[in-house]
Amino acid sequence: MSQASPSPAGVRPLTRRGFLGVSAAALSSWVLGCTAPRPGKGGRARGRPNILFIFADDHAWQAISAYGSRVNETPHIDRIAEEGVLFRNCTVTNSICAPSRAVVLTGKHSHLNGVTDNGKHRRFDPAQVTFPRLLHAAGYQTGFVGKWHLASEPVGFDDYCRLIGQGAYYNPDMIRNGKKVRFQGYTTEIITRLTLDWLEQRDPGRPFIMMCQHKAPHRNWMPGPRQIHLYENEVIPEPETLFDDYAGRASPARLQEMTIARHLREVEDLKITPPGDSSRVTRRMTPEQRRIWDAAYEPRNERYRRLAPRGKDRVRYYYQRYMKDYLRCVAGVDESVGELLDYLDRRGLAEDTIVVYSSDQGFYLGEHGWFDKRWMYKESFRMPFIVRWPGVTPPGTENTALVQNLDFAETFLDAAGLPVPEEMQGRSLVPLLRGETPPDWRKSVYYHYYEYPAVHAVRRHEGVSTGRYKLIHYYRMGEWELFDLLKDPRELHSVYDDPAYARVRKELKAELARLKKRYRVPEEDPS
Numbered sequence: 066m067s068q069a070s071p072s073p074a075g076v077r078p079l080t081r082r083g084f085l086g087v088s089a090a091a092l093s094s095w096v097l098g099c100t101a102p103r104p105g106k107g108g109r110a111r112g113r114p115n116i117l118f119i120f121a122d123d124h125a126w127q128a129i130s131a132y133g134s135r136v137n138e139t140p141h142i143d144r145i146a147e148e149g150v151l152f153r154n155c156t157v158t159n160s161i162c163a164p165s166r167a168v169v170l171t172g173k174h175s176h177l178n179g180v181t182d183n184g185k186h187r188r189f190d191p192a193q194v195t196f197p198r199l200l201h202a203a204g205y206q207t208g209f210v211g212k213w214h215l216a217s218e219p220v221g222f223d224d225y226c227r228l229i230g231q232g233a234y235y236n237p238d239m240i241r242n243g244k245k246v247r248f249q250g251y252t253t254e255i256i257t258r259l260t261l262d263w264l265e266q267r268d269p270g271r272p273f274i275m276m277c278q279h280k281a282p283h284r285n286w287m288p289g290p291r292q293i294h295l296y297e298n299e300v301i302p303e304p305e306t307l308f309d310d311y312a313g314r315a316s317p318a319r320l321q322e323m324t325i326a327r328h329l330r331e332v333e334d335l336k337i338t339p340p341g342d343s344s345r346v347t348r349r350m351t352p353e354q355r356r357i358w359d360a361a362y363e364p365r366n367e368r369y370r371r372l373a374p375r376g377k378d379r380v381r382y383y384y385q386r387y388m389k390d391y392l393r394c395v396a397g398v399d400e401s402v403g404e405l406l407d408y409l410d411r412r413g414l415a416e417d418t419i420v421v422y423s424s425d426q427g428f429y430l431g432e433h434g435w436f437d438k439r440w441m442y443k444e445s446f447r448m449p450f451i452v453r454w455p456g457v458t459p460p461g462t463e464n465t466a467l468v469q470n471l472d473f474a475e476t477f478l479d480a481a482g483l484p485v486p487e488e489m490q491g492r493s494l495v496p497l498l499r500g501e502t503p504p505d506w507r508k509s510v511y512y513h514y515y516e517y518p519a520v521h522a523v524r525r526h527e528g529v530s531t532g533r534y535k536l537i538h539y540y541r542m543g544e545w546e547l548f549d550l551l552k553d554p555r556e557l558h559s560v561y562d563d564p565a566y567a568r569v570r571k572e573l574k575a576e577l578a579r580l581k582k583r584y585r586v587p588e589e590d591p592s
Contacts, residue, residue, distance in 0.1 A: 113205070113481050114454065115418040116274040117405060120169075121398050122162065122212055122283040123438065124424035126449040128395050135302050136430065137392045141403035142451065145422050149453030150462045150498060154532060156469050156510055157426040160438045160445045162283075163187045163214050164515075165425040165470055170195040172474035172489030174584050175513065180215065182516035189215035194486055196474035197221035197274065203483055206271040210259045211278030218243070226259055228252070232280045234287035236349045249351070251289035253281045253394070257401040261408055274477065277405065281394040282428075284436075285333045287346070288393030290354065293361045295396055296389040303384060306555060308377065309433040313558040315537075315544040317524040323429070323437045325387060326380045328521075335386045336362050337369055384431050391430070419480060420453045423470075432555075439523040441512045441537050442556050446530070452498055454480070459500045466502055467510050467532055468494055490584055511580040517541075527586075529577040536561075536573035547573065 126132045129139050131146040158168050159175045167180035167189050175181045180189050198221035201207045209219050213227035218240070226241040237252050238245060248255045260277040267273050288295070307325075311318040322328050331337040332345050343362060347355050365386075374382045402422065409415040427445040429435035438445035448470065452458055471491035478485050479493035496503055513527040528537035535556070537546040547561035547570055560566045580586075 112417075113203075113272040115272050115414060116200075116421070116477055116480070117409070117418055118274065118276045118421045118477075119402060119405065119423075120211075120276065120278040121395075121422075121424040122278075122280055123426070123428045124282055124395060124398065124449060125428035125430050125444065126424075126447055127430060127444065128282075128392065128428075129449055131451065132449065136388065137395060139395065139399040141399045141406060142422050144406060145402070145420055145451045145453045146461070148455075148460050149420070149451060149458040150464055150500075152450040152452075152468055152497075153463055153465045154467050155423075155448050155450035156446050156467070156512070156530070157448050158469055158471050158510075158512060159514055160426040160440065160512075161514070161516055162212075162425050163189075163216075166213070166215060168470050169425075169473045170197070172196070172471060172485075172491045174471065174490055174511070174586070175515065176586055177488075177490070177584075182519065183214075184516065184519060186515070187214075187216045189217045191217050191220040194488065195221055196477045197276070199478055199483055199486075200274050200481055203481065204271060205481065206267050206273040208260075208263045208267070208273065208275045209278070210263065210276070211256045212280045212283075213278070224263060228280060231283065233349050234280065234285075234289075235347075235354055236351070237280075251397070253279055253289055253397040253401055256280070257404055260405065264408060264412075264414075272481070277401075279398050279401065281398050282391050285330075285346075286387070286390040286394050287336075288390055289397045290357050291400070292393040292396045293357065295393050299389075301385055301388040301392070303381065304430065304432045306433050306557070307380070307384060307431050309557070311433070314556075315539055315542075315546050315559065317526070317539050317542065317544070318433070321435070321521060321523050323439075323521040323523070324434045325383050325431060325436060326434060329383055329387060329436065335383060336390070337366055337386070338362070340366070340370075380434075387436060388430060416455045418455075421473075422449065422451045423473075424449050425470075437521055439514055439516070439521060441514065441526060441528045441530070441535065443550075443554070446512065452494075454498055457495075458498050462500060464497050464502075465532075466497055467507050467530075468497070469510055509576050509580065511577070511584055511586075513586065527577070527581075529573055529580055531573070531576070534569055534573060536570070536577060538577070 128134055128137055129142055131143040131151055157165050161183055163183050164175045164180050167178045171178040171193055180187060197207050201221050207222045209222045209225040211228060212232055213219055219225040219227060224242055226239050229238050229240060232252060234252050236249050238247050256279055260275060263275060329335055336346055343359060347358055409418055426438050427447050428438050429444050432444045472494050475485045475489055475491045476494040479495045485493060509529050509531045511529055515525055517523060517525045524539050525541050526537050526539045528535060533551055535548045535550060545561045546559040547566060548556045549560055
């Protein structure tokens with residue numbers, strides 16, 4: 066892999082601009098005294114651990130073999146689970162890219178951090194308190210590489226190198242510490258190499274947090290040269306609900322525009338291009354990259370032209386094309402995870418480093434006939450969250466407590482021995498990482514999706530889930546759904562109007578009101 070310009074010398078200092086009326090100096094004074102070592106599992110004293118936070122984009126939990134995937138294997142991500150803890154009930158507060166990232170940084174719901182959607186409310190206010198700023202002020206070396214997607218420059222990092230917007234899969238332009246740089250190669254591999262370079266060049270006398278944030282497997286699912294032929298002669302299992310008719314639910318399930326059958330783009334998404342012409346997909350590629358690409362996709366497209374599938378056969382064909390490219394992108398991310406874990410082992414850093422693997426939300430892999438995310442339904446509401454912390458997390462364990470991306474900032478701060486600011490709305494997961502569930506742990510979680518009107522036409526909704534039941538309110542349409550997740554785990558039949566669930570409905574409405582009050586949700590959504 067080559068790079069258009071040399072790495073900048075030195076590091077970028079944390080801005081001295083104050084936030085919330087607190088100067089950088091005062092902030093440092095506040096946090097520096099809060100880093101006493103804490104005992105690990107088995108009594109081993111631990112100082113301030115390093116943190117490697119690997120964050121993918123749109124990586125569905127059901128495409129991770131540690132979560133029981135039926136469609137692929139992810140051996141390197143699985144290794145984190147084998148050596149740490151896998152969270153079964155981690156959910157997102159707002160299932161879309163920019164809002165999820167803002168929640169992770171701030172530990173605050175979308176309506177308070179100001180990033181409610183991917184459109185006009187995507188700009189992140191850099192003056193906010195974030196966990197990287199607090200860790201930096203406490204002496205951590207902080208780095209960021211990959212997808213940012215928050216319409217403002219990263220703050221709180223010694224060094225950053227971010228993709229511009231969604232970023233390109235090949236030969237991406239990036240902003241590196243304020244300067245635009247073009248890199249040559251496949252983006253997953255570039256992000257991995259930049260992460261490894263940063264780790265290699267860091268100050269070994271300081272604890273670090275590195276946020277390695279992949280673009281993959283985001284739409285339009287372009288695999289790298291090493292993964293481009295994976296799954297070539299395999300048939301990916303179809304979900305039982307690929308041909309869902311949306312009966313038994315509120316009208317938004319039928320009104321969406323995110324079906325594999327009608328809303329995938331043949332050229333950009335499925336790479337079904339005219340003979341000899343893939344320029345709309347490959348325009349950023351070098352001649353050699355284009356040669357490898359065409360050698361893989363031209364034969365596939367010729368077979369499609371011969372088959373000319375129609376009706377359900379075409380949907381099934383589209384599903385295979387979509388899923389194979391998606392899973393090829395996932396394989397690239399899994400390979401990256403293996404490289405990062407191997408690096409920690411080689412440099413003797415593994416025992417002192419927390420490794421986190423997660424994604425900004427879940428994703429649809431044909432369930433309900435869909436791709437994309439946004440809904441409070443299970444596939445996009447639940448997100449992968451796997452943590453290895455040697456000496457603290459019991460290896461090979463699972464946790465079923467209700468946790469959210471709202472808790473990540475608090476967890477990183479607590480793990481570093483820092484206090485959690487009162488304005489943060491989540492809760493540290495450190496006790497759960499030790500294998501201890503506090504008796505007062507939450508019994509429900511709150512969700513709110515804002516982006517409508519917008520692409521995919523998913524209506525605005527909010528809701529509450531207890532793990533057993535889920536109540537969803539499409540508040541601008543006056544419609545409700547209630548699901549008994551034990552009896553109906555695929556969420557196909559709303560029981561909101563069933564008299565047998567009258568008590569449950571009343572209790573969940575009261576719980577929804579309680580959570581909205583607790584999280585200071587305005588009655589009128591900020592649109």
